[in-house]
Amino acid sequence: MTLTSFGPANRIARTAETHPLTWRLRDDGEPVWLDEYQAKNGYAAAHKAFADMAQDDIVQTVKDAGLKGRGGAGFPTGVKWGLMPKDESMNIRYLLCNADEMEPNTWKDRMLMEQLPHLLIEGMLISARALKTYRGYIFLRGEYTTAAVHLRRAVEEAKAAGLLGKNILGSGFDFELFVHTGAGRYICGEETALINSLEGRRANPRSKPPFPAAVGVWGKPTCVNNVETLCNVPAIIGNGVDWYKSLAREGSEDHGTKLMGFSGKVKNPGLWELPFGVTARELFEDYAGGMRDGFTLKCWQPGGAGTGFLLPEHLDAQMYAGGIAKVGTRMGTGLAMAVDDSVNMVSLLRNMEQFFARESCGFCTPCRDGLPWSVKLLMAIEKGEGQPGDIETLLGLVGFLGPGKTFCAHAPGAVEPLGSAIKYFRPEFEAGIAQAKPGVPPLARPIVIGA
Structure with missing residues (x-):
């Protein structure tokens, strides 16, 4: 599987101005460790956030940028951050990264964690500063063993460099970060089920309200954000609101870029960082290369197994939440699947x-x-x-x-x-409905609930 943000025939180069999530990727697919990450302007946004910005200003900047959750629901991140209590006496609060990526046909967060672990750590560090959270957890899908190894090494590197732990960057702010591997339940992608699992409970969703911002992990204020969401934060803080909004295509109501992909029997299955508003046809034909020889596109899903099927005639829809909604379903995770004409x-x-x-x-x-x-x-x-x-x-x-x-x-x-x-x-x-024989009524189907 290709993990790249290059365009057709590698004609589109990745730059910090156009590909904030992926421009630091190595061509050999190896992880970008601390020294290389810092050489590529890594943690510069964190230095800016700690030295030049008030905590509330960080929240407002993310809100003004229009960053939305990248896990599938698309809830405005700044609004979610704003739900955290302002009461300074509530000094025990948590930041959780939802890295329980178990949506079938979705692997975008895996790429970020395996190849750019410090980008996620920097995003969480800035977010923790904004939210006044003293402890963070990366709740990781248990099967992502390589990501776990890379994240834990990156956390240790950041600690040794004074970027995690006590008195970060001489600010007096403390933030500890832990990698927690889950036990392999899809439902942990729901934020309150994730919280229950982190606490050692059965992974059932909780009743809301109260929302996690008020009563989360161990009863304390908690914010839960997706991996890709948090990885957007450094670029927004480093480059500003106007720049971030300028990345999307005309007509898109969502801002910034998105990791999008195509799988199935396409010529070039892969993952690319693209601006919101590109058409699904561009993603399918120019990046994924269309269907393999001998196969015809029958239908496609725009963003994981939990999104509705669309027809080839819907490929002209723009890839953003409202654009996909216009043709009758949700964008979801943005990683599409092509279904060929041989599939029943x-x-x-x-x-x-x-x-x-x-x-x-x-x-x-x-x-x-x-x-x-x-x-x-x-x-x-x-x-x-x-x-x-x-x-x-x-x-x-x-x-x-x-x-x-x-x-x-x-x-x-x-x-x-x-x-x-x-x-x-x-x-x-x-075609799968049995035809009743003449004069013989169809068998009654017994309905056994839970069978």
Whole structure:
């Protein structure tokens, strides 16, 4: 898998002015350690934040820049930071980095942590200064063993250089940072489930309110941000709001750049840092190179398994939250997947829903019972043993498990691709419905909740 931010045929060079996340990457893919990172202007933004900016000014700068969360939800980062309490007596507070990247077809945070670990540490250091947090945790997907090794080495380098620990840069500000590996649960990507897991509890989402900014880790004010989100902070502080806003393409309501990618049977599957507002067609044709010889694009997902399917005719949509919303789904993580014409959509959806059903925390009934029910129906349709009414039942589940119907966003994300697949490829589902013999009524399908 290519991990690069170069354009077609390497014609577009990475520069600090155009590729704030990836310009420091080495061509050989090796990590950028402290000496090289500092030689490439690393920690300059942290020095600026500590020496020249008040803590509230850092928060306001991030808010003015319009930075939004890069984990998939897209919530404004500065607004989230502003929810942290102003009361100086509440001096125990935490900053958590959500590095539990388990969305199928998404690997962008992995690249940043493996190859640019100090960029994440600098982003967390500046954020901790702004939020007055004295301790931070990188909650890392357990399978990312290489990232864990690289992050821990980078943390030790930063400590030795006086960039973490006590009295950082002579400011009197203390910040400790720890790498915590998770146990492999998709639901830990939900911030309150992540907090429960960090505390040693079962990874169930919490009721909100209270939000983590008020009651988070061990009952203290807590801010949770995604890896890519935090990696944007140094460039915003170092280069300013106007520069950051100028990076996006005309028409985009989102600012800055985004790590985007394409996987599937494309000629050049990979990951690139691109400005918000590029079209999906540009990403698919110019960067991913289109489909491999002998394959035709059937449909695509714009940002992970939890986003709806789109057709080739939707490739002209701009890659930003509002642009993808106009064609009926969410941008999600921004890493798209191409589905070729050899793929049966029923089999693909059965595979997806099995994953989502297995990863449900089981806390609320619609998700716990609804997702296995969808799997059972899809398995029958896949075998040609579906019963009349099964498709309508699946569509009913899409509604019952939609936004606002469950405790967290796991179930709505799980059924969004199912609803879109039936919308665009219903004949493939109908082909799996068994035809009743003349004079023989179809078998009644027993509904066993939770089976």
